[in-house]
Amino acid sequence: MSALALGFADQVTSAQQIFGAVMNAFACPGSLQPLRSDLDPPRPLSPELAAIALALVDHEAPIWIDARLAAEPAVAEFLRFHTGATIVSRPEEAAFALVADPEGPLPVERFALGTAEYPDRSTTLVFAVSDLSEAEGWRLTGPGIPGSRNFLASPWPRGLADIVRANRTLFPRGLDVLLAAPDCVVGLPRTTRLVEEI
Amino acid sequence: MAFTPHAAAAPDAAPDNSMIARRQRAMALCADAKRTDLEEILDVLRYEGAVEDLRRPETGLVMVRGQIGGDGAPFNFGEATVIRAAVRLDSGEVGFAYQLGRDAQKARMAAIIDALLQSPRHSRVTEDALKPIELRLAGERAVRERQTAATRVNFFTMVRGED
Amino acid sequence: MYVAVKGGEAAIDNAHRLLAHARRGDPAVPELATEQIDEQMSLLVDRVMTEGSLYDRQLAALALKQARGDLIEAVFLVRAFRTTLPRFGYSEPVDTARMELRRRISATYKDLPGGQVLGPTFDYTHRLLDFMLMANGEAPVAPAEVEALTDEDGTPRVTDLLDAEGLIEASSALQDEVPVGDLTREPLSFPAERDLRLQALARGDEGFVLALGYSTQRGYGRTHPFVGEVRVGEVEVEFTPQELGFPVPLGRLTVTECQMISQFKGSAAVPPQFTRGYGLVFGQSERKAMAISLVDRSLRARELGEDVVAPAQDEEFVLSHADNLQATGFVEHLKLPHYVDFQAELDLVRRMRAEHERDQAIHLSEAAE
Numbered sequence: 001m002s003a004l005a006l007g008f009a010d011q012v013t014s015a016q017q018i019f020g021a022v023m024n025a026f027a028c029p030g031s032l033q034p035l036r037s038d039l040d041p042p043r044p045l046s047p048e049l050a051a052i053a054l055a056l057v058d059h060e061a062p063i064w065i066d067a068r069l070a071a072e073p074a075v076a077e078f079l080r081f082h083t084g085a086t087i088v089s090r091p092e093e094a095a096f097a098l099v100a101d102p103e104g105p106l107p108v109e110r111f112a113l114g115t116a117e118y119p120d121r122s123t124t125l126v127f128a129v130s131d132l133s134e135a136e137g138w139r140l141t142g143p144g145i146p147g148s149r150n151f152l153a154s155p156w157p158r159g160l161a162d163i164v165r166a167n168r169t170l171f172p173r174g175l176d177v178l179l180a181a182p183d184c185v186v187g188l189p190r191t192t193r194l195v196e197e198i
Numbered sequence: 199m200a201f202t203p204h205a206a207a208a209p210d211a212a213p214d215n216s217m218i219a220r221r222q223r224a225m226a227l228c229a230d231a232k233r234t235d236l237e238e239i240l241d242v243l244r245y246e247g248a249v250e251d252l253r254r255p256e257t258g259l260v261m262v263r264g265q266i267g268g269d270g271a272p273f274n275f276g277e278a279t280v281i282r283a284a285v286r287l288d289s290g291e292v293g294f295a296y297q298l299g300r301d302a303q304k305a306r307m308a309a310i311i312d313a314l315l316q317s318p319r320h321s322r323v324t325e326d327a328l329k330p331i332e333l334r335l336a337g338e339r340a341v342r343e344r345q346t347a348a349t350r351v352n353f354f355t356m357v358r359g360e361d
Numbered sequence: 362m363y364v365a366v367k368g369g370e371a372a373i374d375n376a377h378r379l380l381a382h383a384r385r386g387d388p389a390v391p392e393l394a395t396e397q398i399d400e401q402m403s404l405l406v407d408r409v410m411t412e413g414s415l416y417d418r419q420l421a422a423l424a425l426k427q428a429r430g431d432l433i434e435a436v437f438l439v440r441a442f443r444t445t446l447p448r449f450g451y452s453e454p455v456d457t458a459r460m461e462l463r464r465r466i467s468a469t470y471k472d473l474p475g476g477q478v479l480g481p482t483f484d485y486t487h488r489l490l491d492f493m494l495m496a497n498g499e500a501p502v503a504p505a506e507v508e509a510l511t512d513e514d515g516t517p518r519v520t521d522l523l524d525a526e527g528l529i530e531a532s533s534a535l536q537d538e539v540p541v542g543d544l545t546r547e548p549l550s551f552p553a554e555r556d557l558r559l560q561a562l563a564r565g566d567e568g569f570v571l572a573l574g575y576s577t578q579r580g581y582g583r584t585h586p587f588v589g590e591v592r593v594g595e596v597e598v599e600f601t602p603q604e605l606g607f608p609v610p611l612g613r614l615t616v617t618e619c620q621m622i623s624q625f626k627g628s629a630a631v632p633p634q635f636t637r638g639y640g641l642v643f644g645q646s647e648r649k650a651m652a653i654s655l656v657d658r659s660l661r662a663r664e665l666g667e668d669v670v671a672p673a674q675d676e677e678f679v680l681s682h683a684d685n686l687q688a689t690g691f692v693e694h695l696k697l698p699h700y701v702d703f704q705a706e707l708d709l710v711r712r713m714r715a716e717h718e719r720d721q722a723i724h725l726s727e728a729a730e
Contacts, residue, residue: 004286006252007253058447058448059448059450060546077604080603080604081253081284081603081604082253084449084450084603085603086603222607222608222609222610225610226597226610229610229611229612229613230612256447257446258447258448258449259443259446259447259449260449260451260452260598260611261448261450261543261545262452262598263451263453263454263455263541264454264455264457264616264618265454265456265532266532266555266556267520267620267637268457268532268639269458269532270532271539271541271555272454272556273541273555273556273559273560274541274542274544274545274556274560275559275560275641275642275643276410276411276414276415276416276563276564276642277414277416277448277545278415278416278417278452278598278611278614279415279416279420280449280600280611282602294602294604294609296449296600296602296609296611297611298598298611298614300417339461340509341506342463344506344507344508345504345505345506346462346463346478346480346509347478347506347508347509347510348504348505348506348507349464349478349481350476350507351476351477351478351479353471353472
């Protein structure tokens with residue numbers, strides 16, 4: 001506990017800014033939204049992942065963390081202290097899943113998909129990546145995207161394409177995805193489709 | 199009042215149980231004390247080291263629970279304002295405060311006291327500094343108890359004559 | 362349909378200025394301090410905390426001052442303020458057996474362990490207006506003091522005395538896995554479990570709950586109740602923060618608890634015994650705690666196999682109308698502009714009147730033939 005990193009310097013403003021960035025990310029899927037964080041969390045938790053957690057998570061939103069984050073006890077301590085959240089081992093109980101190793105294994109089939117009555121009770125996946133781009137890559141289409149939009153994440157999260165494809169059949173249930181790179185975030189809500197080159 | 203120490207929920211450090219009990223006692227005293235009491239305690243302790251705000255005093259809510267029938271299943275019956283704070287001494291101890299109300303200064307001082315209590319160097323002298331508050335609060339409680347006791351009904355039977 | 366009405370900003374600003382002026386009253390009269398409200402109108406503060414569902418004496422006192430003493434307006438202010446604060450979590454259940462008692466009475470046993478302790482009560486006053494209180498400045502006589510019999514184990518419950526004979530139903534067991542209902546998180550739906558009912562009644566309007574309790578005594582519903590025990594006093598509240606993992610004492614709250622004991626109920630499976638009603642509220646609010654316990658027992662009709670025949674047994678009726686803020690919200694919304702609706706009504710009534718007169722005319726001419 002003695003090495004615990006600090007939270008937001010200005011809680012209210014920071015929380016509002018992060019919330020706004022995430023909201024815009026979901027509203028304009030695939031577009032790069034600026035997200036600046038003054039946090040210095042214990043690695044491998046990235047400042048952007050930490051900022052999203054601190055802004056959106058509280059004691060009623062359980063978190064699941066991947067193996068890379070779980071390997072460093074300071075990460076769980078940081079998250080618990082600043083959000084009050086319970087860190088769960090069962091993916092289906094999580095409101096948010098934080099992934100620091102996007103290429104690592106992920107129990108995608110176990111995350112909560114919501115219900116027909118309450119589709120929002122699903123797990124929101126938050127990936128930390130090194131780079132995000134609108135210049136090239138996969139073509140996205142769907143609500144919030146005029147025509148289509150290019151999207152590339154590096155490293156490319158394992159299973160991301162499968163998640164997006166599965167969302168199509170599961171709707172209104174499904175998984176919403178956020179990808180956070182240094183200073184920016186991209187959102188892929190469950191309504192977004194990949195335009196496949198066949 | 200004795201608090202039964204519960205097992206730590208966090209998988210990291212396994213704190214010393216008696217330290218938990220001591221912290222709980224001190225926290226109870228700080229919660230019942232006035233802000234000026236805590237100011238006096240810190241004056242007496244004269245801690246010169248740096249104090250870093252890990253969590254600046256923040257007001258929130260705790261939903262208070264009762265038990266159905268007084269001893270049955272829990273139920274929620276209303277929220278209370280609670281202020282919390284966390285500080286870190288330069289020697290590394292992290293002190294916490296969670297108190298009813300919204301007094302930011304008082305919460306921060308209580309967090310400092312909690313940190314000092316955990317520091318081997320300041321632990322004993324901090325507990326000593328809390329004793330006058332403990333005595334005063336106990337004295338006030340005793341007065342309340344005597345006032346209440348005066349309203350207790352003594353049922354007695356009239357005895358007629360000497361027969 | 363609500364009509365968006367523009368304009369009137371100047372009128373509203375001036376209305377607020379006039380409100381502040383009316384709130385202050387005669388400037389020659391000293392301004393009311395919130396500390397005075399907290400100390401000298403403490404039972405009103407208790408009620409605002411209970412119905413506002415927020416234990417904070419300062420805030421409740423401020424709300425009363427701002428609301429010019431309008432209780433429900435004060436509750437509104439408190440509830441609105443509450444929405445600005447983050448929730449840290451749920452407390453450990455308070456232990457009323459360890460209450461620092463200010464008052465403790467029972468109507469079922471005269472001489473019981475712990476005794477009948479009257480505390481500061483109106484019960485034995487003669488209800489004569491005391492004009493000495495208008496004079497101000499009279500220092501009250503210091504309270505009497507007598508050696509207290511301190512009992513380390515707390516004062517035992519009356520219900521435990523009956524329990525020793527097996528004559529009273531046991532409390533519902535503590536079940537770890539069953540989530541505790543919370544009205545502030547999930548909208549109320551029916552049937553509602555007892556935990557949600559007690560939460561709804563605690564924040565419900567005292568007048569409404571009192572009237573319903575009264576109705577059960579007047580024969581609407583079958584309870585023949587006795588006050589097993591009323592306790593008023595302070596309880597310790599504890600909270601276990603995630604980052605600490607042990608319970609932290611937050612301080613002490615004043616609460617009032619009522620255990621109501623009612624009529625025998627026997628069935629094929631269960632022998633005749635006493636059943637219970639329970640009420641728990643913030644502050645010294647005896648009337649409210651007693652009323653809640655009556656209605657609590659009454660709402661257990663379904664669970665106890667009794668016919669639901671009376672309003673106080675009707676869960677939907679009781680719980681949907683108990684919250685005075687919800688009630689006033691809907692009642693007072695009638696003040697909002699309904700101009701277009703009303704125009705439509707006006708046209709309809711005019712048309713119906715015209716038809717009616719035509720029918721009358723036809724009727725008369727037929728009669729004349």
